[in-house]
Amino acid sequence: MLGTVLYGPGDVRFEERPTPTILKPTDAIIRLSASCICGSDLWPYRGLNEITEPMAMGHEYCGIVEEVGSEVTSVRPGQFVIGSFCLSDNTCPHCRFGFQSSCRQREFMSGAQAPRARVPLADGTLVATSDLPADDLIPSLLAVSDVLGTGWYAADAADVKPGSTVAVVGDGAVGLMGVLAAKQMGAARIIAMSRHKTRQALALEYGATDIVTERGDEGVARIQELTQGVGADSVLECVGTQESMLQAINSARPGGSIGYVGVPHGVALEGERLFFGQRRLLGGPAPVRRFLPELIDLVLARKINPGKVFDLELPLAEVAEGYRAMDERRAIKVLLRP
Amino acid sequence: MLGTVLYGPGDVRFEERPTPTILKPTDAIIRLSASCICGSDLWPYRGLNEITEPMAMGHEYCGIVEEVGSEVTSVRPGQFVIGSFCLSDNTCPHCRFGFQSSCRQREFMSGAQAPRARVPLADGTLVATSDLPADDLIPSLLAVSDVLGTGWYAADAADVKPGSTVAVVGDGAVGLMGVLAAKQMGAARIIAMSRHKTRQALALEYGATDIVTERGDEGVARIQELTQGVGADSVLECVGTQESMLQAINSARPGGSIGYVGVPHGVALEGERLFFGQRRLLGGPAPVRRFLPELIDLVLARKINPGKVFDLELPLAEVAEGYRAMDERRAIKVLLRP
Numbered sequence: 239m240l241g242t243v244l245y246g247p248g249d250v251r252f253e254e255r256p257t258p259t260i261l262k263p264t265d266a267i268i269r270l271s272a273s274c275i276c277g278s279d280l281w282p283y284r285g286l287n288e289i290t291e292p293m294a295m296g297h298e299y300c301g302i303v304e305e306v307g308s309e310v311t312s313v314r315p316g317q318f319v320i321g322s323f324c325l326s327d328n329t330c331p332h333c334r335f336g337f338q339s340s341c342r343q344r345e346f347m348s349g350a351q352a353p354r355a356r357v358p359l360a361d362g363t364l365v366a367t368s369d370l371p372a373d374d375l376i377p378s379l380l381a382v383s384d385v386l387g388t389g390w391y392a393a394d395a396a397d398v399k400p401g402s403t404v405a406v407v408g409d410g411a412v413g414l415m416g417v418l419a420a421k422q423m424g425a426a427r428i429i430a431m432s433r434h435k436t437r438q439a440l441a442l443e444y445g446a447t448d449i450v451t452e453r454g455d456e457g458v459a460r461i462q463e464l465t466q467g468v469g470a471d472s473v474l475e476c477v478g479t480q481e482s483m484l485q486a487i488n489s490a491r492p493g494g495s496i497g498y499v500g501v502p503h504g505v506a507l508e509g510e511r512l513f514f515g516q517r518r519l520l521g522g523p524a525p526v527r528r529f530l531p532e533l534i535d536l537v538l539a540r541k542i543n544p545g546k547v548f549d550l551e552l553p554l555a556e557v558a559e560g561y562r563a564m565d566e567r568r569a570i571k572v573l574l575r576p
Numbered sequence: 577m578l579g580t581v582l583y584g585p586g587d588v589r590f591e592e593r594p595t596p597t598i599l600k601p602t603d604a605i606i607r608l609s610a611s612c613i614c615g616s617d618l619w620p621y622r623g624l625n626e627i628t629e630p631m632a633m634g635h636e637y638c639g640i641v642e643e644v645g646s647e648v649t650s651v652r653p654g655q656f657v658i659g660s661f662c663l664s665d666n667t668c669p670h671c672r673f674g675f676q677s678s679c680r681q682r683e684f685m686s687g688a689q690a691p692r693a694r695v696p697l698a699d700g701t702l703v704a705t706s707d708l709p710a711d712d713l714i715p716s717l718l719a720v721s722d723v724l725g726t727g728w729y730a731a732d733a734a735d736v737k738p739g740s741t742v743a744v745v746g747d748g749a750v751g752l753m754g755v756l757a758a759k760q761m762g763a764a765r766i767i768a769m770s771r772h773k774t775r776q777a778l779a780l781e782y783g784a785t786d787i788v789t790e791r792g793d794e795g796v797a798r799i800q801e802l803t804q805g806v807g808a809d810s811v812l813e814c815v816g817t818q819e820s821m822l823q824a825i826n827s828a829r830p831g832g833s834i835g836y837v838g839v840p841h842g843v844a845l846e847g848e849r850l851f852f853g854q855r856r857l858l859g860g861p862a863p864v865r866r867f868l869p870e871l872i873d874l875v876l877a878r879k880i881n882p883g884k885v886f887d888l889e890l891p892l893a894e895v896a897e898g899y900r901a902m903d904e905r906r907a908i909k910v911l912l913r914p
Contacts, residue, residue, distance in 0.1 A: 337829075501848070
């Protein structure tokens with residue numbers, strides 16, 4: 239089988255890999271209907287995360303179950319399934335508390351930029367649809383696996399409610415999904431912070447009511463201006479830098495909430511400023527499993543179309559070009575077809 | 577009038593001060609029924625906050641209104657009133673959102689370790705009782721002004737709910753009030769972290785179910801042990817040091833909440849650890865005004881007895897001894913009688 243391996247900064251190879259097999263009785267093997275490249279894949283691709291050994295890439299996935307281990311009871315071969323990028327048993331106290339991304343058995347998915355993949359903890363991780371979905375829904379179902387689930391968690395963590403004023407920091411795919419999530423949750427006003435025309439257009443399509451092109455302190459000043467000096471009730475931080483985190487915190491009103499899902503790189507927060515700023519913070523890897531059933535239903539009912547975030551589709555064999563396109567911001571998010 | 581002034585580390589003087597007068601039409605002048613010394617007064621007293629000029633001390637107060645400015649309509653001379661240590665107009669968007677401690681007109685009370693004090697923003701800050709309260713309720717009503725209101729906010733910010741497992745970091749007066757608050761909010765289990773016998777006893781009286789004497793990583797390990805490796809649903813951080821903050825964060829379960837009310841001194845939080853820890857954080861100066869009516873009612877109905885936290889009562893003239901007693905941890909909290 240050919241699969242995607244990252245060897246070093248900028249060095250993505252599509253090369254021969256062992257065909258996945260059942261290693262544990264709780265595993266499933268799936269044949270991917272589609273995979274994609276994540277914004278977080280760019281951190282090691284850009285050399286911002288250390289690469290100590292060749293990494294099998296890809297953690298977003300949906301497809302047909304081919305084989306299951308002897309202990310798997312909730313999915314069976316032939317079913318179409320979607321799983322979270324965080325693998326979880328969905329039975330431990332953290333899972334039952336709705337934080338499957340902190341499951342006691344947590345693992346992170348890998349190797350999904352390939353035609354087949356092994357999914358550990360299949361019972362706790364995968365959700366099957368009752369029928370095989372229509373082909374045109376595949377991109378949206380794939381999006382649920384991480385990018386939509388993560389944007390949704392950002393909005394949930396930021397306590398978005400009907401009538402809320404929401405600001406979204408970051409116009410990558412996750413930020414755009416955050417806009418979609420805020421809209422679904424009933425936000426009255428959604429301010430997308432974006433300086434790229436195509437991303438602005440998609441943000442507006444997903445429900446943004448305002449676009450702010452400024453960043454940093456100027457961005458914060460614009461949010462203050464748009465909210466009569468109050469600040470946003472909820473802010474979704476979807477980048478992960480020091481600047482974006484401070485921009486998010488400072489864009490919220492006192493007592494407002496920040497949901498941060500950009501994996502922090504070099505972020506440090508000063509206690510006294512946090513204290514007197516008096517904003518609520520919750521972040522982390524998204525517990526997508528909590529949201530999977532609801533999000534799958536919304537997609538199958540065609541109430542949301544998160545798949546539009548894929549603005550470039552490539553054959554899996556051209557995965558390296560996909561990384562380049564995202565790295566150079568020629569594409570928001572790249573769908574890969576096996 | 578004689579009042580309390582801090583000149584430098586350890587240098588508290590009870591000396592002649594100008595008698596407070598109405599300076600703005602929104603002011604009230606009150607004759608204090610009692611005042612007290614706050615744990616936060618010890619920061620400058622110990623030289624841990626810089627003292628650039630002599631400071632009129634005291635921000636916790638209750639008493640009888642003597643005079644009001646021309647624009648004050650909600651309280652009148654002769655009434656017994658309690659106010660928050662944070663002065664607020666209670667009408668701005670932040671106040672209406674329940675965060676009066678971030679009021680657009682926010683000021684911090686000062687000069688209340690004296691027989692009389694000026695309370696700015698009287699309409700938004702003070703709450704009057706319908707009758708003059710019984711003398712024995714004065715300590716508890718005074719406690720509402722800050723120490724109880726702050727402990728209450730810590731529990732509120734930490735999202736304590738009926739049935740919650742709660743840990744309280746810090747056995748100062750605020751931590752003890754946090755125990756009381758968690759109990760009132762229906763917590764099923766309240767773990768007080770304390771190594772002082774008298775404070776442990778009061779914590780147990782206020783509703784603590786468990787005492788943990790270990791600190792830092794050992795304290796965290798004990799909390800994990802007591803919660804079958806899950807962690808607490810809610811943690812109240814009532815100290816403000818780097819060690820106590822990390823102890824609080826690490827004692828909570830993933831998805832759990834930390835309410836932090838100890839003013840941070842030298843606290844820095846690393847973004848990536850916060851992210852993967854996945855705990856909810858909310859802190860800041862307590863919006864006591866939000867809780868005043870409810871807490872005053874609980875005291876007047878004798879359902880709670882926060883005044884027991886005062887374990888030393890002194891005449892106001894002996895305020896310097898009060899500071900020494902608290903600094904040396906001979907007293908939990910000192911009540912001052914004018």
